[in-house]
Amino acid sequence: MLLTISGLTKSYSTAEGPIAVLKGIDLHLQAGESVALTGESGSGKSTLLHLVGGLDQPDGGRIIVNDRDIATLADAERALYRRHEVGLVFQQFNLIPSLDVAANIAFHARLAGRQEPEWERQLVEKLGLTALLNRYPEQLSGGQQQRVAIARSLAVRAPLILADEPTGNLDEATGDAVLNLMLSLSGEAGSALLLVTHSMRLAGKLDRQIMLRAGRIGG
Ligand SMILES: Nc1ncnc2c1ncn2[C@@H]1O[C@H](COP(=O)(O)OP(=O)(O)OP(=O)(O)O)[C@@H](O)[C@H]1O
Numbered sequence: 525m526l527l528t529i530s531g532l533t534k535s536y537s538t539a540e541g542p543i544a545v546l547k548g549i550d551l552h553l554q555a556g557e558s559v560a561l562t563g564e565s566g567s568g569k570s571t572l573l574h575l576v577g578g579l580d581q582p583d584g585g586r587i588i589v590n591d592r593d594i595a596t597l598a599d600a601e602r603a604l605y606r607r608h609e610v611g612l613v614f615q616q617f618n619l620i621p622s623l624d625v626a627a628n629i630a631f632h633a634r635l636a637g638r639q640e641p642e643w644e645r646q647l648v649e650k651l652g653l654t655a656l657l658n659r660y661p662e663q664l665s666g667g668q669q670q671r672v673a674i675a676r677s678l679a680v681r682a683p684l685i686l687a688d689e690p691t692g693n694l695d696e697a698t699g700d701a702v703l704n705l706m707l708s709l710s711g712e713a714g715s716a717l718l719l720v721t722h723s724m725r726l727a728g729k730l731d732r733q734i735m736l737r738a739g740r741i742g743g
Pocket of ligand 1: 538569
């Protein structure tokens with residue numbers, strides 16, 4: 525099993541007191557599997573992705589990726605985990621403003637020591653970014669930035685891609701095309717995909733659908 529989450533809990537403190545967002549999440553993901561995570565706004569989908577991505581710490585429970593509990597890693601180990609084992613496509617695209625599109629796409633793969641020019645060329649071509657390689661993020665539309673973030677996440681060939689509404693800024697036809705590409709390219713890379721979407725139609729394209737409700741995974 526690539527990812528095993530058990531008993532995962534997370535609360536936030538707010539001015540009105542603590543709110544329990546995740547109340548005991550259990551979830552498995554096999555290598556290469558694609559899973560759609562749905563749930564109402566505020567149900568905790570982004571929170572769950574941040575925890576699995578090693579961007580935040582849970583209050584309790586375990587997140588085992590390739591036999592290691594990433595919740596207990598020291599900071600330096602967690603940084604290595606983020607660099608080598610996960611690809612992230614989040615709502616804020618986090619592109620590096622001072623690098624052009626080509627350098628943004630190559631950036632994480634280079635850090636991970638996994639640069640593959642031919643694979644990057646294919647990603648660029650299939651995601652329709654060829655004409656934009658020398659532009660900077662501020663010179664791109666939201667949808668273009670989203671496609672760059674997708675290319676960057678796939679370039680590393682990480683075993684796990686975490687994507688938070690990766691087609692949220694795209695029109696329906698482009699969104700469908702980009703999701704189909706993400707599925708086929710993550711398949712080629714051998715990456716598993718955990719993808720948040722509000723669209724049941726898009727969710728239906730993935731291997732499995734799960735819903736976050738009242739702090740737990742349920743039907
Ligand atoms: N840093 C924070 N501090 C306090 N509360 C937070 C924090 N981050 C998220 N929350 C709260 O936790 C809950 C879950 O938020 P989260 O962003 O995970 O939901 P979501 O399912 O991804 O929502 P959406 O579909 O709207 O993006 C919400 O009630 C939100 O207000």
